[in-house]
Amino acid sequence: MIGYYISLAMRSLRGTPILSALMIAAIAVGVGASMTVLTLNYMMSQNALEHKDSVLYAVQLDSWDPNQAADTANEIPWQLTYPDAIALLRSDIPTRQVAMHRFGFTVNIDESELRPFTANTRVTTRDFFSLFDVPFEYGGTWNKEADTAAVQSVVLSKETNDKLFGGENSVGKIVKLNGEPFTVIGVLKHWNPSPKIYDLNNNPFADSEELYIPFGLHRKFEIYSWGNTNGWTSRTAEGAEGYERFLLGEHVWIQYWVELDNAEQREAYEQFLTGHIHQQKEQGRFERPLKFALSPPSEWLVLNEVLENDNRVLGWASLAFLLVCVINAVALLLAKFLRKAPEAGVRRALGASRNAIFTQHLIESSCIGVLGGLFGIILALAGLTGIRVLAMGQADQIAAMNWEMMLAAVGLAILASILAGLYPAWRISRTNPSVYLKTQ
Amino acid sequence: MFELKPMLSALWRNKVSALLIALQLALTLAIVSNATVIVKDRMEKVARPTGMDVGNIIAATYMPIPTDYDMAGAVIADLDLLRNTPGVLDASVTNQIPLSGSGSAGTYFNEPNQEIGGENANYYQVDSHFIDTLGLNLIEGRNFTPADEHVVGPNDRHHSEVAVISKQFAEKLFPGESAVGRFFYAGNTDKPVEIIGVVEQHLGAWPGWSRAGNVVFYPLLVTDNHKRYLIRTEPGQRDAVFKEVEELLNNRDPQRVVQVETLSKNLERTYIGDNVMIKVLSLVMALLTFIVALGIIGLTIFWINQRTKQIGIRRALGATRANISRYFLIENSLIAGTGLVLGTAGALIINRLMVSEFSQPTLTLPLLAVCAIVLLLVSITAALMPAMRAANVSPAMATRSV
Known part of the structure; x- marks a missing residue:
């Protein structure tokens, strides 16, 4: 029966080509616009660490200005001061912990044709790779002592290894960073999560770093941050001079994550943080009320407003647009079905039940939905291409459709067209056959 | 003289279709006016003077090895x-x-x-x-x-x-x-x-x-x-x-790495988010208006087809072509007017949410009025073509098929 209804539907669509084209176009445009924006919002809300959501936490401590709360969503600075990070690293409660920030080096290798280049670098403790599930192609991370002592080791991203060594196993080779020799101890597989959840305050949609170096090198290379460094007071690290004054100062620039596997561990760690803040208060720091936060990845994404207000506005606008398209389709379907009322009247007179008439017309509107959905995918792909161009290469990873989103597009189109078809199909199935038989 | 009474009773018979058109226009006004205020705000932001001779400046960064x-x-x-x-x-x-x-x-x-x-x-x-x-x-x-x-x-x-x-x-x-x-x-x-x-x-x-x-x-x-x-x-x-x-x-x-960029590129990159908002919302507004206009054309044609015989009778009884066109145009304006009144309320409610939830700019009444007038003109224009065609129905239609 369904096959017959579909062929009836196609014949009916061909019978009124302009009206059918109008309806298909309305659904296609509505679905195309919504899917463009929804794909973007969906890709921007991805959580690459979802499987570790119950054990990973971003750490924030409120070391800010006693006169004014920090200008963040939860009024605690996003990052820690270096002295606090060092104090926290001494705790052995977390299973893993990472203190890190962004930096940059010039890179070259001896006896190479390759022109020196600058590389985005992550300065981090050794647990970075295991905590964030970063896969290694060759080698591995550095030893524990490199987190506190100046050990010139480096882990290369796959792309950097391809560029410098043509993709071969480069473990043990020497790379010059700012002219100083570093030994390659590991090479990563391709790894580029988007949004870059481990570092949301330096453009969450930027690429991952090209180099990774140990956290113990700050003093040797006088490393500053290439990310945000925020301070609130000029009276900082009094008594210290030179680079130490920056390193020990009261400004925040270190990102901090911990892995706590169960409730006891978490409780112990909260006590540890409370103890640390109390101790600092005695030394005249942390003048604000005691406050810290441990946020799992899903909450961290929301706190950092990775999905901005503008994205939400566009999401709602596109759904409202689809709604107008659906109402438009209801009006047109109603007109079309009523015009065919005599046909339905004849079918009813020949014994078709109201349900049969209803089903037939609903199937006709679903056919419009399928066609509208297919054209909608094409429009959404065009829309996403447009967004990639507008974003000047900054949205290449997020403005892309996967199979799930394409299926969702057709699903949305069918849902929209069935919603649009419900009332007109019901209305036509209620018509009194005798009215139409009389005028024949 | 505007035949309001027969018009209203005819509308009442087609109340669902009329309501659907009014609803579309209401939603369109609500969306278009809120989108316009955002687009206007962003365009003003992008057009702010930078104070610099942006087009002629190059920036170079160097890092010694x-x-x-x-x-x-x-x-x-x-x-x-x-x-x-x-x-x-x-x-x-x-x-x-x-x-x-x-x-x-x-x-x-x-x-x-x-x-x-x-x-x-x-x-x-x-x-x-x-x-x-x-x-x-x-x-x-x-x-x-x-x-x-x-x-x-x-x-x-x-x-x-x-x-x-x-x-x-x-x-x-x-x-x-x-x-x-x-x-x-x-x-x-x-x-x-x-x-x-x-x-x-x-x-x-x-x-x-x-x-x-x-x-x-x-x-x-x-x-x-x-x-x-x-x-x-x-x-x-x-x-x-x-x-x-x-x-x-x-x-x-x-002994160093040099990177070169232009200020124009930086300026363009700065406004990516605003440009996406301006372009996407403008496109949504244009398509929305277009689709609503198509819907009005489709429905007016349908109504006129349904009432061909009635038009013929009126023509036979002495109504001029202008009378017939005017009838459909006024009917359309009544529907559009209802929709736009509903839409004005909708636009103000939605704008309140936009301001409080998404920190977007406030919708001013003059801007809302301009949007409503533009939509009214669009809907009258859309109805114009079918209404002119209706006037061409021959009075002889009245005598046929009786």
């Missing part, structure tokens, strides 16, 4: 080379590139040792060529002279005794009075900085920042591990000079 590098010496030699390059008007050294999204900010007070009530501003460490290189308009006081310039190490405590600031920031520090010759304090210190000049406008590193336009320039050269140059070219020479800069600097000294 050796750790013990003579930054100050290199800067003097590089600037000398750049300023003597054909096509270059002037060149300057700076710690940050304007409009790049990368910059520094501080809190400033007009009294020493203050803790609260400071004003935030973006700051730059530059030289005496900076104002000319960017094409900034010095409206009061004087530019830096080479005597004001100081070289400091990356870890030194540095403090400049003089500064040039933007007019917007001057008005915040010293409202209603001239700032030149006055002093301010960077952070909670007791070291005064004298304001020697005021520039008309400069958007700074982050045009999207709530305090964009608050800017302070210091005549300092901090010898950290990278430095940036700004190069202003003669009009039309930018692209030719752009190709040469990296080679030029590398030939003078190959």
Whole structure:
């Protein structure tokens, strides 16, 4: 029966080509616009660490200005001061912990044709790779002592290894960073999560770093941050001079994550943080009320407003647009079905039940939905291409459709067209056959 | 004379279709008016003057490879080379590139040792060529002279005794009075900085920042591990000079990595998010209006087809063509009017949510009225073609099929 209804539907669509084209176009445009924006919002809300959501936490401590709360969503600075990070690293409660920030080096290798280049670098403790599930192609991370002592080791991203060594196993080779020799101890597989959840305050949609170096090198290379460094007071690290004054100062620039596997561990760690803040208060720091936060990845994404207000506005606008398209389709379907009322009247007179008439017309509107959905995918792909161009290469990873989103597009189109078809199909199935038989 | 009574009873028979059209128009007005106010706001933001000769400026960043590098010496030699390059008007050294999204900010007070009530501003460490290189308009006081310039190490405590600031920031520090010759304090210190000049406008590193336009320039050269140059070219020479800069600097000294960009590209990149909003919302508005117009055309044609016989009878009974067209146009205007009244309420409710939930701008009544009038015109235009066709129905139709 369904096959017959579909062929009836196609014949009916061909019978009124302009009206059918109008309806298909309305659904296609509505679905195309919504899917463009929804794909973007969906890709921007991805959580690459979802499987570790119950054990990973971003750490924030409120070391800010006693006169004014920090200008963040939860009024605690996003990052820690270096002295606090060092104090926290001494705790052995977390299973893993990472203190890190962004930096940059010039890179070259001896006896190479390759022109020196600058590389985005992550300065981090050794647990970075295991905590964030970063896969290694060759080698591995550095030893524990490199987190506190100046050990010139480096882990290369796959792309950097391809560029410098043509993709071969480069473990043990020497790379010059700012002219100083570093030994390659590991090479990563391709790894580029988007949004870059481990570092949301330096453009969450930027690429991952090209180099990774140990956290113990700050003093040797006088490393500053290439990310945000925020301070609130000029009276900082009094008594210290030179680079130490920056390193020990009261400004925040270190990102901090911990892995706590169960409730006891978490409780112990909260006590540890409370103890640390109390101790600092005695030394005249942390003048604000005691406050810290441990946020799992899903909450961290929301706190950092990775999905901005503008994205939400566009999401709602596109759904409202689809709604107008659906109402438009209801009006047109109603007109079309009523015009065919005599046909339905004849079918009813020949014994078709109201349900049969209803089903037939609903199937006709679903056919419009399928066609509208297919054209909608094409429009959404065009829309996403447009967004990639507008974003000047900054949205290449997020403005892309996967199979799930394409299926969702057709699903949305069918849902929209069935919603649009419900009332007109019901209305036509209620018509009194005798009215139409009389005028024949 | 407008045949209102028969019109209303005819509408009542087709109430669902009429309601659907009205509803579409209501939603369209609600969306279009809210989108218009956002688009207008963003266009004004993008159109703000930067204060700079953006189209003719190139920025170069260099990082030396050796750790013990003579930054100050290199800067003097590089600037000398750049300023003597054909096509270059002037060149300057700076710690940050304007409009790049990368910059520094501080809190400033007009009294020493203050803790609260400071004003935030973006700051730059530059030289005496900076104002000319960017094409900034010095409206009061004087530019830096080479005597004001100081070289400091990356870890030194540095403090400049003089500064040039933007007019917007001057008005915040010293409202209603001239700032030149006055002093301010960077952070909670007791070291005064004298304001020697005021520039008309400069958007700074982050045009999207709530305090964009608050800017302070210091005549300092901090010898950290990278430095940036700004190069202003003669009009039309930018692209030719752009190709040469990296080679030029590398030939003078190959021991470094040089990256070159243009301020125009930075400016474009700064407004990506606003441009996406402007383009996407404009497209949504255009498509929405188009689809609603198509819907009105489709439905009016359908109604006219249904009422062909009735039209024929009216024509036979003496109604003129104009009467028939007018009938359908007024009918359409009644529906559209109802929809737009509903839409006005909807637009105001949605705007309230937009303001409170998504920090978008407030919808003003004149703007809403303009949107409503445009939609009314669109709907009348859409109904016009079918209504004219209806007038062509021959009076003979009345006699047929009886």
